[in-house]
Amino acid sequence: MxxxxxxxxxxxxxxxxxxxxxxxxxxxxxxxxxxxxxxxxxxxxxxxxxxxxxxxxxxxxxxxxxxxxxxxxxxxxxxxxxxxxxxxxxxxxxxxxxxxxxxxxxxxxxxxxxxxxxxxxxxxxxxKKTIIDVGEMHIDQSMKCVSVNDRIIPITKKEFEILNMLAQAPGRIFSREDILNKVWNDDSYVLERTVDVHITRLRKKLGDQGKHIINRSGYGYCIEL
Structure with missing residues (x-):
C-alpha cells in the first residue's frame, strides 16, 4: 500500500x-x-x-x-x-x-x-474531490460551486445539479425527463418546462460560457466542450 x-x-x-x-x-x-x-x-x-x-x-x-x-x-x-x-x-x-x-x-x-x-x-x-473543466468553467463537485475565469458564479442548488449532471457526460443528450428524475427525484408536481426555465437562468448566469449547454430540439440538453 x-x-x-x-x-x-x-x-x-x-x-x-x-x-x-x-x-x-x-x-x-x-x-x-x-x-x-x-x-x-x-x-x-x-x-x-x-x-x-x-x-x-x-x-x-x-x-x-x-x-x-x-x-x-x-x-x-x-x-x-x-x-x-x-x-x-x-x-x-x-x-x-x-x-x-x-x-x-x-x-x-x-x-x-x-x-x-x-x-x-x-x-x-x-x-474524492474532483473538478470538471468545461471551457473556462470549473465545476467543483466537492465544494458544490462553479467558477468562470476564477470568478465564483452564484447559482442555485438545482442549477448546480443540472450543470454537474450534464458535465459528467459531455456529448450525451439528457431528456427533460432524465433531468427531472435525477434533480427533482419523484416530485410529480414539477413540469418539464421547469427544466427549460432553470437552464435559461443558468446560461444567463454563465454568460459566454453558457454556449456549452446545447439544446437538441425534441431530445433534450447536453454539454459540448
Whole structure:
C-alpha cells in the first residue's frame, strides 16, 4: 500500500521537525515548507493532506488555502493549525475549504487522530474531490460551486445539479425527463418546462460560457466542450 503523502506548512522550524518526525514514525511520507509561498511552489506535487499554519510571516495560511481552491483549483484536504481558536476564525477556515482545525498548543496524539480521520473521510471513493473543466468553467463537485475565469458564479442548488449532471457526460443528450428524475427525484408536481426555465437562468448566469449547454430540439440538453 502506498504511503499517504502529507505536506506540513509552518514557519516554526521546531514544529515542522516535530510534526515530520512523528508523522513519518506513523508511516506517512512527509514534506515540509517554511512558508505559504514556498508551499504553493510545491503543489504541482500531489499530496493527500496539508497541515497548514494560519499565522505565518508573509502570506497567511487562510490566503494560501484560498489561492489553492480558487486559483489553482486544488482540492487537497487541509487541516489548519492555529493559535487562534475563536468561532469566527473556525468559520473562516471552513468557508474557504478547510477540512479540520487544530488549535495550538496541541498534542501529537491529537494531530495524529485528526490526520487519520480526515484521510479516512476524504480518501473514500465517494468523497474524492474532483473538478470538471468545461471551457473556462470549473465545476467543483466537492465544494458544490462553479467558477468562470476564477470568478465564483452564484447559482442555485438545482442549477448546480443540472450543470454537474450534464458535465459528467459531455456529448450525451439528457431528456427533460432524465433531468427531472435525477434533480427533482419523484416530485410529480414539477413540469418539464421547469427544466427549460432553470437552464435559461443558468446560461444567463454563465454568460459566454453558457454556449456549452446545447439544446437538441425534441431530445433534450447536453454539454459540448
Amino acid at each position: 502506498d504511503k499517504k503523502r502529507i505536506l506540513v506548512v509552518d514557519d516554526e522550524a521546531d514544529l515542522r521537525e516535530i510534526l515530520q518526525f512523528n508523522l513519518e514514525s506513523e508511516g506517512y511520507f512527509v514534506a515540509t515548507a517554511p512558508s505559504a509561498e514556498q508551499a504553493l511552489k510545491m503543489l504541482p506535487e500531489e499530496y493527500d493532506l496539508i497541515l497548514l499554519d494560519v499565522m505565518m510571516d508573509g502570506m497567511s495560511g487562510f490566503k494560501m488555502a484560498e489561492k489553492m481552491r480558487k486559483d489553482l483549483h486544488n482540492a487537497t484536504p487541509v487541516i489548519f493549525l492555529t493559535a487562534k481558536d475563536t468561532e469566527n476564525d473556525m468559520l473562516t477556515g471552513f468557508s474557504i475549504g478547510g477540512d479540520d482545525y487544530i488549535s495550538k498548543p496541541f498534542s501529537i496524539k491529537e494531530v495524529s487522530a485528526r490526520v487519520k480521520a480526515v484521510l479516512k473521510r476524504t480518501g473514500s471513493p465517494e468523497s
